[in-house]
Amino acid sequence: MTTITTPTTSRSTSTTATRVLGTVALVLMAWVVVSGLFLTPADVVQLESVRIMYVHVPSAWIAYLAFVTTAVASAISLFRRHRSLGFDRVAGASAEVGVLFMAITLVTGSLWGRLTWGTFWQWDPRLTTTAFLFVTYVGYLAIRRLDGTPRQRARRSAILALLAVLEIPLVHFSVVLWRSLHQEASVLNTDGDVRLDGLMLFTLFSGVIAFSAAFAWFVVHRQRVAAMEDLRLTSGLDVALAERRAEAVPS
Amino acid sequence: MIRRTATAVFRKDLLIEWRSRALLTRVVPFAVLVLVLFAIALDSEPLVLRAGAGLVWMTTLFSALVIVQRSFELERRDGALDVLKTLGVDGTALFLGKAAALIVQLLTLVVILVAGAVVLYGVNVEPSALVLLVTTALLGSCGIGLVGTLYGGLVSGTSGRDTLLPLLLMPVTAPVLIGASRATESAFGGDAIDATTAWAWVGLLAVFVAAFAVAGAVSFGPLLDSDS
Amino acid sequence: MVDVRDAVVTMAGFPALAGATIAVREGDIVVLAGPNGAGKTTLLRLCAGLVAPVRGSARVFGLDVAEQRDEVRSRVGFLGHANGLYGELTTRENVAFHAALVGASRDEVDAALHRLGLGGRLADVPVARLSAGQRRRCALANLVVRRAGLWLLDEPHAGLDATARRELDDTLLAASRSGATIMFASHDLDRLGTLRPRIVRIESGCVTSDSSLRKGAGQ
Numbered sequence: 001m002t003t004i005t006t007p008t009t010s011r012s013t014s015t016t017a018t019r020v021l022g023t024v025a026l027v028l029m030a031w032v033v034v035s036g037l038f039l040t041p042a043d044v045v046q047l048e049s050v051r052i053m054y055v056h057v058p059s060a061w062i063a064y065l066a067f068v069t070t071a072v073a074s075a076i077s078l079f080r081r082h083r084s085l086g087f088d089r090v091a092g093a094s095a096e097v098g099v100l101f102m103a104i105t106l107v108t109g110s111l112w113g114r115l116t117w118g119t120f121w122q123w124d125p126r127l128t129t130t131a132f133l134f135v136t137y138v139g140y141l142a143i144r145r146l147d148g149t150p151r152q153r154a155r156r157s158a159i160l161a162l163l164a165v166l167e168i169p170l171v172h173f174s175v176v177l178w179r180s181l182h183q184e185a186s187v188l189n190t191d192g193d194v195r196l197d198g199l200m201l202f203t204l205f206s207g208v209i210a211f212s213a214a215f216a217w218f219v220v221h222r223q224r225v226a227a228m229e230d231l232r233l234t235s236g237l238d239v240a241l242a243e244r245r246a247e248a249v250p251s
Numbered sequence: 252m253i254r255r256t257a258t259a260v261f262r263k264d265l266l267i268e269w270r271s272r273a274l275l276t277r278v279v280p281f282a283v284l285v286l287v288l289f290a291i292a293l294d295s296e297p298l299v300l301r302a303g304a305g306l307v308w309m310t311t312l313f314s315a316l317v318i319v320q321r322s323f324e325l326e327r328r329d330g331a332l333d334v335l336k337t338l339g340v341d342g343t344a345l346f347l348g349k350a351a352a353l354i355v356q357l358l359t360l361v362v363i364l365v366a367g368a369v370v371l372y373g374v375n376v377e378p379s380a381l382v383l384l385v386t387t388a389l390l391g392s393c394g395i396g397l398v399g400t401l402y403g404g405l406v407s408g409t410s411g412r413d414t415l416l417p418l419l420l421m422p423v424t425a426p427v428l429i430g431a432s433r434a435t436e437s438a439f440g441g442d443a444i445d446a447t448t449a450w451a452w453v454g455l456l457a458v459f460v461a462a463f464a465v466a467g468a469v470s471f472g473p474l475l476d477s478d479s
Numbered sequence: 480m481v482d483v484r485d486a487v488v489t490m491a492g493f494p495a496l497a498g499a500t501i502a503v504r505e506g507d508i509v510v511l512a513g514p515n516g517a518g519k520t521t522l523l524r525l526c527a528g529l530v531a532p533v534r535g536s537a538r539v540f541g542l543d544v545a546e547q548r549d550e551v552r553s554r555v556g557f558l559g560h561a562n563g564l565y566g567e568l569t570t571r572e573n574v575a576f577h578a579a580l581v582g583a584s585r586d587e588v589d590a591a592l593h594r595l596g597l598g599g600r601l602a603d604v605p606v607a608r609l610s611a612g613q614r615r616r617c618a619l620a621n622l623v624v625r626r627a628g629l630w631l632l633d634e635p636h637a638g639l640d641a642t643a644r645r646e647l648d649d650t651l652l653a654a655s656r657s658g659a660t661i662m663f664a665s666h667d668l669d670r671l672g673t674l675r676p677r678i679v680r681i682e683s684g685c686v687t688s689d690s691s692l693r694k695g696a697g698q
Contacts, residue, residue, distance in 0.1 A: 139415065155474075166462055241498075329563055330560075337528075337557040
């Protein structure tokens with residue numbers, strides 16, 4: 001019986017749990033696509049462009065979920081001896097998937113702004129902070145790719161992730177304070193003027209669930225692949241040990 | 252024990268800097284040159300006057316990259332950092348000592364750059380704004396110095412350090428850039444920002460400094476150990 | 480003093496030490512002999528608390544090198560291939576820095592400099608301008624002023640001419656007589672001169688022979 005953090009011994013990284021999760025995610029996604037594109041009404045002010053909301057808002061949610069997941073997993077990895085490498089792998093997987101959703105958030109947010117006001121970028125706090133979050137996590141992933149033992153990698157990136165927990169709220173608060181100086185910013189919120197009726201709200205909500213399920217599915221698989229990579233390193237050690245000892249000729 | 256070690260490291264770093272005069276003969280000219288280049292690139296005196304505060308702090312940030320890299324390079328060159336690690340030197344003490352030395356250098360730079368802005372951009376500093384200016388310069392230098400030491404230590408000795416430090420440091424220093432620039436702008440007599448707001452920004456800087464002083468003191472030790 | 484049992488230490492997955500065992504008593508002078516890549520440096524780093532064993536155990540001064548690493552490090556003096564000196568500072572300033580770290584007095588700094596023949600004019604020269612042998616001695620002065628109980632030196636004789644080697648040996652002997660335990664690596668046993676150390680051979684990450692076990696066999 002395999003758990004989420006234990007690598008499987010077979011070649012595939014899927015288990016019953018992930019297959020169920022994946023199916024749920026796919027089904028919900030399909031529903032969101034259908035509902036978002038065809039069933040929900042267009043907005044009075046924004047017309048059809050409001051439909052970007054169904055991708056943008058859940059992506060933003062996932063971006064921050066990934067950030068929190070990486071932070072929590074990093075904290076556990078630093079402060080617990082047992083399975084600390086497993087949690088480090090989860091942190092890394094969550095960051096990789098999170099960066100993807102951060103990028104989606106930025107792109108869709110930018111497009112939405114373009115369609116609504118004609119400019120690609122508004123310095124609104126949420127988008128700006130997400131941009132900083134994106135760059136910070138690109139840096140985090142770069143740190144993870146440096147040479148070193150898994151333990152070194154775990155230690156370094158965990159500290160970086162926790163520093164990001166300190167940094168991002170500070171950045172966000174600075175940007176909020178900064179934009180409040182420029183009065184027009186307070187109305188520049190793409191989803192601020194959208195009136196959400198029942199079906200739109202429900203679709204949005206399903207979108208969040210669907211994306212969360214997809215996020216979990218990606219992270220579990222990525223974490224397992226990472227576990228298999230590390231396993232290959234350790235089993236390599238026994239072989240290397242045997243070879244090295246064979247070289248030694250006692251005098 | 253911590254204070255003894257931190258003081259020793261602080262004095263050693265400043266002594267080396269004094270001996271080599273790298274800050275005064277190389278970094279300061281570079282920074283002043285950047286101020287000049289900004290003026291040339293923007294090509295509008297009123298614009299540059301308005302942007303003066305931001306330009307001073309942008310230049311400080313870029314120069315900080317150079318100073319931080321150097322601070323850790325001289326530890327790496329003859330394996331000095333390894334030797335310090337072999338002594339079991341306390342990570343917190345090492346962090347505080349190096350950060351303090353870095354802050355002193357940054358403060359010197361900021362003072363010179365502000366003078367540069369006065370001379371080159373026509374900035375005017377009222378005596379009444381002096382307290383605000385000095386406080387901002389102090390807190391801004393502390394903020395950049397603390398995160399610079401922390402992230403400099405994170406990448407020191409790794410193969411990616413030259414390109415990684417800018418990538419990691421810039422997002423983190425954003426609050427300092429925003430806060431210090433706005434407060435300095437007010438000190439330079441900018442109409443857009445009143446005194447209350449300016450001191451609110453100073454407050455933000457203070458929070459930043461406190462947060463990263465603690466974070467750095469706590470994580471520098473484990474950070475160094477991740478290399479062995 | 481030093482008690483290593485079946486230690487396995489890996490560098491990027493490769494087993495630099497593949498199960499090494501060695502015991503050193505207080506006051507011993509031990510030379511680790513073996514070809515390049517045998518694991519001598521790794522064994523020294525293990526005893527210095529700079530690396531931890533993934534298997535087996537290592538205790539120094541009765542302290543576990545992994546669990547009580549900072550304590551081990553503060554009592555051990557490790558000198559690798561690099562000297563750990565700051566080129567822009569003078570000899571005296573370098574030693575004074577290490578003295579300041581442990582709270583040693585200025586007199587101790589002068590004594591250490593003197594003991595290593597770095598007093599007088601040499602003390603006020605920037606270290607970057609010293610010869611290789613003089614820099615090595617400055618690094619040893621750092622060990623002396625730190626009052627390290629265990630000296631771990633990685634090929635300290637490398638790059639030194641005959642005079643410098645003799646001076647180094649004298650320094651090591653004097654340190655040993657003052658109570659320090661010394662372990663150093665070398666791959667040139669012919670020039671050990673006056674030292675008469677215990678010889679421990681290392682090959683392929685394991686200890687393969689130990690002269691102290693061959694009683695009466697001579698050096």
